[in-house]
Amino acid sequence: MSAIHLAINSRSYAVDVDPQTSLLTVLREHLDLTGSKYGCGEGQCGACTVLIDGKAQRSCITRVGTVGAKSITTIEGLAKGDELHPVQQAFLDEAALQCGYCTSGMIMQSVSLLQKSPSPSKDEIIRFMDGNVCRCGTYPRIVAAIQKAASSLHHATAAKGAGQ
Amino acid sequence: MTDASLTPAAIEPERYELRAAPLYHFDLGRRDFFKFLGAGLVVVSVLKPLAAQESGGGRRRRGDSLPQEIDAWLHIGENGTVTVYTGKVEVGQNIRTSLSQAVAEELCVPLGKIELVMGDTQLTPFDMGTFGSRTTPTMNLQLRKVASAARDVLVGLAAEQWKTSPQHLVASDGSVKDPGSARAVEYAALIKGRQLTQTLPAEDPLIAAADWKVAGQSAPKTDGRDFVTGKHRYPSDQTQPEMLYGKILRPAAFDATLVSIDSEPAEQMGATVVHDGNFVGVAATTSELAAAAVKAIRAEWKSEPQLSSKELFDYLRKGAKQGNDPTGDGDRFELGKVDDAFASADHRLQQTYTISYIAHVPLEPRAALAKWEGDSLTVWTGTQRPFGVRGQLAEAFHIAEDQVRVLMPDTGSAYGGKHTGETAIEAARLARAAKHPVKVVWTREEEFTWAYFRPAGVIDVKSGARKDGMVTAWEFHNYNSGSAGIRTYYEIPNQRIVFHEVNSPLRQGSYRALAATANHFARESHMNELAHAVGMDSLEFRLRNLKNERLRAVFEAAAKQFGWGKSKAAGQGFGMGGGYEKLGNIATFAEVKVDRQSGEVRVIRVVSAFECGAIVNPDNLRNQIEGSNVQGLGGALFEAIEFENGRILNARLSQYRVPRFSDVPSIETVLLDRKDLPSAGAGECPMIGLAPAIGNAIFDATGARLRSLPMAPNGLKLS
Numbered sequence: 004m005s006a007i008h009l010a011i012n013s014r015s016y017a018v019d020v021d022p023q024t025s026l027l028t029v030l031r032e033h034l035d036l037t038g039s040k041y042g043c044g045e046g047q048c049g050a051c052t053v054l055i056d057g058k059a060q061r062s063c064i065t066r067v068g069t070v071g072a073k074s075i076t077t078i079e080g081l082a083k084g085d086e087l088h089p090v091q092q093a094f095l096d097e098a099a100l101q102c103g104y105c106t107s108g109m110i111m112q113s114v115s116l117l118q119k120s121p122s123p124s125k126d127e128i129i130r131f132m133d134g135n136v137c138r139c140g141t142y143p144r145i146v147a148a149i150q151k152a153a154s155s156l157h158h159a160t161a162a163k164g165a166g167q
Numbered sequence: 168m169t170d171a172s173l174t175p176a177a178i179e180p181e182r183y184e185l186r187a188a189p190l191y192h193f194d195l196g197r198r199d200f201f202k203f204l205g206a207g208l209v210v211v212s213v214l215k216p217l218a219a220q221e222s223g224g225g226r227r228r229r230g231d232s233l234p235q236e237i238d239a240w241l242h243i244g245e246n247g248t249v250t251v252y253t254g255k256v257e258v259g260q261n262i263r264t265s266l267s268q269a270v271a272e273e274l275c276v277p278l279g280k281i282e283l284v285m286g287d288t289q290l291t292p293f294d295m296g297t298f299g300s301r302t303t304p305t306m307n308l309q310l311r312k313v314a315s316a317a318r319d320v321l322v323g324l325a326a327e328q329w330k331t332s333p334q335h336l337v338a339s340d341g342s343v344k345d346p347g348s349a350r351a352v353e354y355a356a357l358i359k360g361r362q363l364t365q366t367l368p369a370e371d372p373l374i375a376a377a378d379w380k381v382a383g384q385s386a387p388k389t390d391g392r393d394f395v396t397g398k399h400r401y402p403s404d405q406t407q408p409e410m411l412y413g414k415i416l417r418p419a420a421f422d423a424t425l426v427s428i429d430s431e432p433a434e435q436m437g438a439t440v441v442h443d444g445n446f447v448g449v450a451a452t453t454s455e456l457a458a459a460a461v462k463a464i465r466a467e468w469k470s471e472p473q474l475s476s477k478e479l480f481d482y483l484r485k486g487a488k489q490g491n492d493p494t495g496d497g498d499r500f501e502l503g504k505v506d507d508a509f510a511s512a513d514h515r516l517q518q519t520y521t522i523s524y525i526a527h528v529p530l531e532p533r534a535a536l537a538k539w540e541g542d543s544l545t546v547w548t549g550t551q552r553p554f555g556v557r558g559q560l561a562e563a564f565h566i567a568e569d570q571v572r573v574l575m576p577d578t579g580s581a582y583g584g585k586h587t588g589e590t591a592i593e594a595a596r597l598a599r600a601a602k603h604p605v606k607v608v609w610t611r612e613e614e615f616t617w618a619y620f621r622p623a624g625v626i627d628v629k630s631g632a633r634k635d636g637m638v639t640a641w642e643f644h645n646y647n648s649g650s651a652g653i654r655t656y657y658e659i660p661n662q663r664i665v666f667h668e669v670n671s672p673l674r675q676g677s678y679r680a681l682a683a684t685a686n687h688f689a690r691e692s693h694m695n696e697l698a699h700a701v702g703m704d705s706l707e708f709r710l711r712n713l714k715n716e717r718l719r720a721v722f723e724a725a726a727k728q729f730g731w732g733k734s735k736a737a738g739q740g741f742g743m744g745g746g747y748e749k750l751g752n753i754a755t756f757a758e759v760k761v762d763r764q765s766g767e768v769r770v771i772r773v774v775s776a777f778e779c780g781a782i783v784n785p786d787n788l789r790n791q792i793e794g795s796n797v798q799g800l801g802g803a804l805f806e807a808i809e810f811e812n813g814r815i816l817n818a819r820l821s822q823y824r825v826p827r828f829s830d831v832p833s834i835e836t837v838l839l840d841r842k843d844l845p846s847a848g849a850g851e852c853p854m855i856g857l858a859p860a861i862g863n864a865i866f867d868a869t870g871a872r873l874r875s876l877p878m879a880p881n882g883l884k885l886s
Contacts (some may be wrong), residue, residue, distance in 0.1 A: 032412075040401075043609065047820035050530055079398035103579070143834055
C-alpha cells in the first residue's frame with residue numbers, strides 16, 4: 004500500500020491504508036482523532052460528520068482514497084486555540100446536548116449550514132439538520148444554538164466591517 | 168392530602184431492571200485511603216446506608232473474616248481540590264453536574280473546585296447501578312450528607328485553631344470565616360499535612376432547599392467544553408498501547424447453534440481466532456482486518472423456526488404463565504368487588520391496547536476495551552451497572568471480583584439499554600487469547616439485534632362508570648410489558664389489576680420509564696374513552712376521579728398553559744395524558760394536526776407540567792423533559808422492531824425510524840418547584856404522558872381511536 008496524504012485541520016498526514024477504508028476509520032483508528040463518532044455506518048445519523056472543503060460530509064461512507072488534497076476539518080480543528088468557534092460556544096450557551104455523542108456531528112453540520120446560509124430560517128435549519136440524529140432529543144436546543152451562532156457570527160462580521 | 172407518590176408502595180417493582188448482586192467485595196482499609204489519595208480529609212462510611220437500601224439488605228457483607236468495609240466518598244486534598252466518589256454513571260442525564268451542585272452547596276466550595284470520580288469499581292463505593300431515576304432521591308442526598316460532614320470537620324478545625332466555638336463560624340467559598348473578627352482560613356490550609364477521617368452518618372442538618380444557593384440553579388454542564396471540542400473520550404474512543412480490534416461472528420438467528428466452523432481463512436489473514444462453544448470472535452490489528460477476518464470464517468448454524476412480529480400479540484395473551492398463587496404473588500391487586508361494580512355500572516367499556524418491541528438505539532453502540540495483566544482484568548465500558556458488569560466478568564472468567572476493575576467513561580447514552588456486560592465479556596475473552604488489550608465496538612446492526620428490547624405487551628382494560636362521571640369499576644391486565652405504573656391513581660372503589668408474565672420471544676429488559684409508558688398509554692387512553700362514553704370533558708372527568716393533589720396540580724398547570732377548552736380548527740385535535748412514576752408527577756397536553764387526505768399526523772405543540780419535589784437544576788430539568796417528549800414521539804408514533812425466525816428485519820437506522828428535527832413539535836415545560844418536598848429524579852417520568860396525549864388528540868381531531876403503539880407508523884388510514 005502506498006501512503007495516502009491527507010490535509011486535516013491545517014496539518015498534513017500520511018497514512019498507510021487501503022484507499023477503500025472509510026475516512027472515519029482513518030480519523031479514529033489511525034490518527035487518534037476520536038471526536039468524529041460512529042453511529043450507524045450508513046450515513047443516516049450524522050455523528051461522523053466532518054467538513055471537506057467546507058462542506059459537511061459523512062465520513063463513515065466517504066472512502067479515504069476519494070478525498071485527495073481536499074481540506075478536511077474535524078471537530079478537533081474548529082476552535083482557534085482556546086477560543087471556541089461561535090457554534091461550539093452557542094451549543095454550550097443553549098445547553099444543546101445531553102450525552103453529547105451526536106454533538107461533534109451536529110456542530111460540523113451547523114458550521115456547514117452557516118457557511119452556506121448565514122441567516123437561516125427555522126425551516127431551513129430543520130431541513131438542513133434533518134439527517135443528524137440526537138437520541139437524547141435536544142433538537143429544539145440545537146435549533147436555538149444555531150440561531151444564536153448565526154446572530155453572533157453576524158455581529159462579529161458587522162464589528163469587523165465597522166473596524167475597517 | 169393523599170400523597171401516594173411518597174409511599175414506598177408507589178415505587179413499582181422494577182421487574183426488568185436486570186439485577187445481579189456481586190458475590191463478594193474487598194474494600195480498602197482505612198489507612199490505605201491516604202496512600203492512595205494523598206493526605207487531607209476523607210469522608211467515609213462504614214455502614215452502607217445507600218448500598219443496603221438499594222439492594223434490599225446489604226448482601227455484600229458475608230462472614231466476619233472480611234476486613235471492615237469502609238468506602239471513601241469525598242476527599243479534600245492539601246491543595247484544596249475536592250474529589251467526590253460515586254458509583255453512579257453519566258449517560259447524558261447530567262448528574263455529574265447536579266451531584267457536583269449538591270456537594271458545592273453543602274461543602275460551600277465553588278462548583279469548579281469539585282471533581283467527580285464516577286463508576287470506577289476500584290475507586291468508588293459500591294452502587295447497584297444508575298437506573299430507576301434513583302440518583303437524585305438517593306445519591307444526591309447521600310453526597311449532601313457527605314459534604315455536610317466534611318464541612319463540619321473543617322469548621323471544627325478552624326474553631327480549634329482560633330479557640331472559639333464552631334457556632335460562631337461560617338463556611339463559605341472554600342474557607343471557614345469568623346464574622347465576628349473577620350478572620351478567614353482556606354480549607355486547604357486547615358488540612359495541610361494531616362490525615363483526617365470523618366465517618367458517616369454525621370448528625371448535621373442539611374441546608375434546606377429554600378436556602379440553596381448553588382443547588383436549585385441552572386448550572387451548565389461542568390465539563391461541557393470537552394464535549395463541544397471532541398476532547399471527551401467515550402468508551403468507544405478508549406485506546407491502549409498494543410491494542411487490537413475485536414469482532415464477533417454472530418449467529419445466523421437467535422438461539423442458533425454452531426454446527427461446523429472453518430476459521431483457517433481468518434487465521435491466514437493474521438487474526439487471532441477464538442472458538443469457545445457458541446462464541447466465535449477474532450482480534451486483529453485494525454478494525455477492517457477484524458471485520459474481513461470474521462467474514463472469511465465459514466460457519467454453519469442450526470436454528471429452529473421462531474415467532475414473527477405478525478403473530479406477537481396473539482402469542483403474548485395466550486402465552487401467559489399461570490401462577491401457582493394468583494392472588495399472593497404481588498402481581499395482582501384487588502380492591503372491592505369489581506365484577507359486581509362492572510355489572511351495575513351505567514357505562515361499561517372494554518378495550519385492548521398493544522405495545523410493540525422497540526430498541527433503545529443509544530447513539531453510541533455498546534463498546535468495551537479489555538486489558539489483562541496476569542490474572543487481573545481492567546475493562547473500560549459503557550454500562551449503567553459497572554459493579555454488575557464486574558460480577559459478570561468475574562463469573563465468566565472464574566476469577567475473584569477484586570481481580571476485575573470496571574471503569575465507565577461518560578457514555579453516549581443508554582436509556583436503560585446498557586445494564587449488561589456482553590461487550591465487556593467479548594472484549595475480555597478475545598484479549599485473553601490474543602494477549603493484547605482488545606476493543607470491541609458493536610455495529611449499529613449488532614446493537615439493534617444483540618442488545619435487548621423494551622418489552623412488547625397486550626393490555627386489556629374493562630371499566631364501568633356512573634352517569635355522574637365517577638369511575639366505579641376498573642380491571643386491568645398487562646401481558647408481558649411490565650408492572651411499572653400499572654396501578655391507577657384515580658380513586659376507583661373496585662379494582663382488579665394483574666400483571667401476567669410471558670416467555671418473551673425476544674430478549675427484553677429495561678427501557679427508560681419501563682412499562683410505565685405502556686400502562687399509562689392504556690390507562691390514559693381508556694380514561695378518555697370513558698369520558699367520551701359518559702359525555703364529559705376529559706379534564707373534568709379526570710379531576711372528578713383524582714384526589715392526589717400533586718397530580719391534580721400538574722394537570723391544572725398544564726391545562727392552563729395549554730389553553731384547554733379553546734376552540735379548534737378542522738384537522739386539529741387536543742389531548743392529554745399524565746400520571747406519576749419514579750416519585751415524579753407529569754401532565755402532558757398535545758396538539759396534533761391530521762391531514763385527512765394523506766393521513767399524515769403532525770404533533771404541533773406539547774405542553775408538559777412536571778413536579779419532582781425541590782428542583783436541583785431547572786434548565787437541566789427542562790432539558791430532560793424536552794428530551795423525554797422528543798424520544799417519546801418515536802415509541803408513540805412510529806418505532807417498532809420487526810422480526811421473523813430469530814432475525815431482526817429492520818436492524819438499521821435506514822429501516823428503523825427514530826425522531827428527527829422535522830418531527831419535533833414546539834415543546835413548553837412548566838416546572839412546579841416544591842421546595843418543601845425531597846428532590847426526585849426526572850429522567851423517566853416525563854416520558855409517560857406523551858403517547859396517550861397524542862392518541863387522545865388524534866381522536867379529538869378525527870374520531871379515530873388508536874390503541875396500538877406505535878400509533879401511526881405509516882400515517883393514518885382514514886376512510
